[in-house]
Amino acid sequence: MIFSSKLLENAVNEFSKLPGVGQKTALRLVLHLLKQPIADVEAFSGSLTRLKNGIRFCQICCNISDLPVCEICASFKRDKSLICIVEDTRDVMAIENTGQYNGVYHVLGGLISPMDGVGPTDLNIDSLLERVKNNEVAEVILAVSATMEGDTTIFYLYKKLKDHPVRITAIARGIAFGGELEFVDEVTLGRSIATRVPYENSLFK
Amino acid sequence: MIFSSKLLENAVNEFSKLPGVGQKTALRLVLHLLKQPIADVEAFSGSLTRLKNGIRFCQICCNISDLPVCEICASFKRDKSLICIVEDTRDVMAIENTGQYNGVYHVLGGLISPMDGVGPTDLNIDSLLERVKNNEVAEVILAVSATMEGDTTIFYLYKKLKDHPVRITAIARGIAFGGELEFVDEVTLGRSIATRVPYENSLFK
Numbered sequence: 330m331i332f333s334s335k336l337l338e339n340a341v342n343e344f345s346k347l348p349g350v351g352q353k354t355a356l357r358l359v360l361h362l363l364k365q366p367i368a369d370v371e372a373f374s375g376s377l378t379r380l381k382n383g384i385r386f387c388q389i390c391c392n393i394s395d396l397p398v399c400e401i402c403a404s405f406k407r408d409k410s411l412i413c414i415v416e417d418t419r420d421v422m423a424i425e426n427t428g429q430y431n432g433v434y435h436v437l438g439g440l441i442s443p444m445d446g447v448g449p450t451d452l453n454i455d456s457l458l459e460r461v462k463n464n465e466v467a468e469v470i471l472a473v474s475a476t477m478e479g480d481t482t483i484f485y486l487y488k489k490l491k492d493h494p495v496r497i498t499a500i501a502r503g504i505a506f507g508g509e510l511e512f513v514d515e516v517t518l519g520r521s522i523a524t525r526v527p528y529e530n531s532l533f534k
Numbered sequence: 535m536i537f538s539s540k541l542l543e544n545a546v547n548e549f550s551k552l553p554g555v556g557q558k559t560a561l562r563l564v565l566h567l568l569k570q571p572i573a574d575v576e577a578f579s580g581s582l583t584r585l586k587n588g589i590r591f592c593q594i595c596c597n598i599s600d601l602p603v604c605e606i607c608a609s610f611k612r613d614k615s616l617i618c619i620v621e622d623t624r625d626v627m628a629i630e631n632t633g634q635y636n637g638v639y640h641v642l643g644g645l646i647s648p649m650d651g652v653g654p655t656d657l658n659i660d661s662l663l664e665r666v667k668n669n670e671v672a673e674v675i676l677a678v679s680a681t682m683e684g685d686t687t688i689f690y691l692y693k694k695l696k697d698h699p700v701r702i703t704a705i706a707r708g709i710a711f712g713g714e715l716e717f718v719d720e721v722t723l724g725r726s727i728a729t730r731v732p733y734e735n736s737l738f739k
Binding site for chain 2: 374
């Protein structure tokens with residue numbers, strides 16, 4: 330791309346570093362912002378630097394939080410003996426949206442991925458083990474994505490957790506509700522038959 | 535969406551104001567930036583405010599430029615008697631990429647769109663008429679998108695320009711090169727038959 334302005338080129342290059350944003354999209358976004366009032370553009374860029382400078386993580390579950398302890402960990406209504414282990418704050422939001430979960434969380438901050446140079450020490454695993462050791466935790470739920478990185482992480486966590494007196498469970502895998510059998514991939518379908526459950530357990534209660 | 539942090543919510547809301555970016559994408563982008571070093575985030579937001587504060591437009595063609603007169607208008611290699619009228623800087627870049635054009639440009643900065651409250655006075659039309667009046671312009675090429683707003687703008691410009699001693703042309707419309715007839719929309723196909731050209735004119739020289 331040939332730009333008529335260095336400033337424009339610089340801004341477009343910065344935007345095209347974002348995941349899923351190419352040069353054309355970056356140019357579209359930058360030109361959109363350019364048409365906005367200066368106050369809006371400053372609010373936009375200010376919100377980012379404020380977030381980056383002011384970001385804090387809950388001392389207990391490592392979720393993004395404005396307070397030292399997040400609302401979920403601080404709530405007396407939550408079952409502290411039940412910890413759901415997730416990859417990042419998006420998963421917490423997704424599970425919270427279901428309204429089906431009343432325990433607390435532990436946010437790993439990523440998944441073990443040797444390809445990307447992410448090892449166990451880069452994740453919030455030590456703090457998880459501390460929680461399991463020190464507190465009265467009855468059950469941990471492994472709720473990470475069913476990818477290679479997710480499976481590697483689950484395997485690692487299982488090895489670390491299995492000697493503690495704690496029940497280890499994983500979220501149910503299988504055909505999604507409303508999913509049509511013919512469109513389901515072979516691995517999911519094959520495993521969902523191999524790991525079939527008694528009919529009365531398969532019902533949503 | 536329920537956010538665990540006000541700062542996060544604020545940044546996501548700012549991102550989701552961008553065109554084509556919903557809350558989920560905004561969250562993905564913000565979390566990506568959050569993982570980057572602080573210097574990168576500051577470079578990102580700094581590039582925007584620098585652009586917004588430092589932005590200038592070429593005094594002649596109104597294209598985005600760091601200098602008072604843009605490189606194209608300042609180049610002695612360019613044919614100043616030929617003006618290509620385009621909507622914005624993206625169109626200039628697209629035409630420059632073809633390598634087929636040696637004239638200069640005039641950037642309108644938008645199209646007439648009563649629905650969006652954009653009238654002729656919001657566009658760089660007066661400066662265009664000044665150029666046509668004062669300088670030795672032989673031809674203006676109307677090169678705007680074939681949308682309703684584009685057609686309205688072309689019609690308005692044509693009315694304003696037709697009394698000047700200048701040749702008014704429009705870019706050729708029809709079936710794209712490599713386009714398959716059966717997938718072309720009816721309007722384009724119908725018009726391309728109605729406005730058919732002598733065979734020797736249709737060849738790319």
